[in-house]
Amino acid sequence: VGKEATLIVFSDDFDRALASFVIANGAAASGKKVTMFFTFWGLSVVKRRKAPRVAKDFMGRMFGMMLPKNSGKLSLSKLNMGGMGAAMMKSRMKAKKIDQLEIMMESALKAGVRMTACQMSMDIMGVAREELMDGVEIGGVASYLDAASGANLNLFI
Amino acid sequence: VGKEATLIVFSDDFDRALASFVIANGAAASGKKVTMFFTFWGLSVVKRRKAPRVAKDFMGRMFGMMLPKNSGKLSLSKLNMGGMGAAMMKSRMKAKKIDQLEIMMESALKAGVRMTACQMSMDIMGVAREELMDGVEIGGVASYLDAASGANLNLFI
Amino acid sequence: VGKEATLIVFSDDFDRALASFVIANGAAASGKKVTMFFTFWGLSVVKRRKAPRVAKDFMGRMFGMMLPKNSGKLSLSKLNMGGMGAAMMKSRMKAKKIDQLEIMMESALKAGVRMTACQMSMDIMGVAREELMDGVEIGGVASYLDAASGANLNLFI
Numbered sequence: 001v002g003k004e005a006t007l008i009v010f011s012d013d014f015d016r017a018l019a020s021f022v023i024a025n026g027a028a029a030s031g032k033k034v035t036m037f038f039t040f041w042g043l044s045v046v047k048r049r050k051a052p053r054v055a056k057d058f059m060g061r062m063f064g065m066m067l068p069k070n071s072g073k074l075s076l077s078k079l080n081m082g083g084m085g086a087a088m089m090k091s092r093m094k095a096k097k098i099d100q101l102e103i104m105m106e107s108a109l110k111a112g113v114r115m116t117a118c119q120m121s122m123d124i125m126g127v128a129r130e131e132l133m134d135g136v137e138i139g140g141v142a143s144y145l146d147a148a149s150g151a152n153l154n155l156f157i
Numbered sequence: 158v159g160k161e162a163t164l165i166v167f168s169d170d171f172d173r174a175l176a177s178f179v180i181a182n183g184a185a186a187s188g189k190k191v192t193m194f195f196t197f198w199g200l201s202v203v204k205r206r207k208a209p210r211v212a213k214d215f216m217g218r219m220f221g222m223m224l225p226k227n228s229g230k231l232s233l234s235k236l237n238m239g240g241m242g243a244a245m246m247k248s249r250m251k252a253k254k255i256d257q258l259e260i261m262m263e264s265a266l267k268a269g270v271r272m273t274a275c276q277m278s279m280d281i282m283g284v285a286r287e288e289l290m291d292g293v294e295i296g297g298v299a300s301y302l303d304a305a306s307g308a309n310l311n312l313f314i
Numbered sequence: 315v316g317k318e319a320t321l322i323v324f325s326d327d328f329d330r331a332l333a334s335f336v337i338a339n340g341a342a343a344s345g346k347k348v349t350m351f352f353t354f355w356g357l358s359v360v361k362r363r364k365a366p367r368v369a370k371d372f373m374g375r376m377f378g379m380m381l382p383k384n385s386g387k388l389s390l391s392k393l394n395m396g397g398m399g400a401a402m403m404k405s406r407m408k409a410k411k412i413d414q415l416e417i418m419m420e421s422a423l424k425a426g427v428r429m430t431a432c433q434m435s436m437d438i439m440g441v442a443r444e445e446l447m448d449g450v451e452i453g454g455v456a457s458y459l460d461a462a463s464g465a466n467l468n469l470f471i
Binding site (some may be wrong): 015016019022023026027030032077078079088089091092093096098152153154155156157 | 354438463468
């Protein structure tokens with residue numbers, strides 16, 4: 001306890017994804033072992049850019065159509081205004097020399113942050129392993145709890 | 158510290174309620190003492206199915222009319238589409254042999270998960286003790302903090 | 315670990331702000347050292363009532379216009395109904411003799427709760443130091459992690 005951190009990324013909001021990676025990278029930089037657990041809507045954050053062809057049933061196709069395709073397509077939880085809000089936020093980050101979300105995600109992987117996709121959510125949403133970014137593991141609630149039991153910093157975002 | 162977990166269930170979203178009970182049951186199964194604290198909109202999750210007649214003032218009736226009657230009436234936080242999204246999610250869970258929310262809630266009580274409703278929220282929302290499911294205690298922020306101070310896994314959902 | 319608590323206030327919802335201060339004040343009353351970290355939309359919670367004139371660029375003005383001016387202007391996350399929901403909640407709190415949000419915030423400062431505004435969020439949203447309430451510090455993710463590493467109760471609200 002004290003040297004580890006876990007983050008459950010439940011949301012596919014751009015702003016919450018951003019907060020998740022700012023905290024994850026900060027914690028990794030301060031020497032903590034960090035585990036991120038992507039569940040429910042949060043799965044969209046770790047979908048790969050070039051979506052492979054995957055056979056899906058009807059509901060899987062429905063979810064696939066309605067949810068963001070990857071981290072580049074996320075919306076703000078407020079003031080999204082059809083994507084204008086998220087675009088404003090990104091241009092603002094550029095002006096202020098803050099890394100974009102994709103860069104933060106790469107940095108996280110390089111810094112050894114463990115990224116895990118929730119198996120149960122993948123089943124429910126019909127997301128296949130091939131759709132996930134390289135470097136993302138698959139795990140269940142037991143693997144989350146295992147990581148959390150050694151950590152004092154456990155957030156649900 | 159290390160053998161206990163607390164979850165604040167603040168939301169009445171179906172998906173967040175589901176996540177709460179997946180974590181609570183997983184933690185209980187791994188030997189942790191788990192306390193769930195239902196507050197604000199989260200109160201609706203622990204309302205009993207057969208609502209008793211309770212005298213309410215005007216605002217209490219308003220909140221009662223506008224909020225979900227019980228855990229069977231929750232909406233998805235996204236893609237709810239007038240209930241179609243939540244229904245899709247449930248049919249999906251059935252197909253994948255994942256327990257439904259009500260079963261998870263029963264399992265939690267059987268596994269000794271402590272379920273507490275927030276007194277202050279009940280006052281504000283005008284929810285009476287008789288409206289809560291059997292097995293649900295009533296407590297305040299002090300009882301939450303008491304549970305949290307012995308736990309390293311404390312989530313706000 | 316065990317004597318400290320941190321709360322990330324990410325949201326500008328009235329109900330979530332309320333929950334944050336109920337927990338913060340409860341934790342302070344029980345002898346914990348509490349740090350609150352206001353980030354993203356949560357910055358609006360700690361803006362001062364009498365907004366000073368601040369030179370802003372175009373995007374800063376846009377965010378300033380669209381976001382709540384201060385803690386008195388927050389909306390409910392659900393059932394806000396153009397402000398009627400938040401007003402109902404406040405009148406309800408008054409009837410039940412629960413402190414209003416502003417009183418809770420004053421109590422928090424008096425009780426020694428540390429309130430920190432996130433520097434990166436201020437940069438992105440174009441919020442200036444003069445716009446923040448007295449008693450609010452400015453810090454980055456490192457200062458948050460520093461506080462969190464000594465705490466077992468760390469919530470993201």
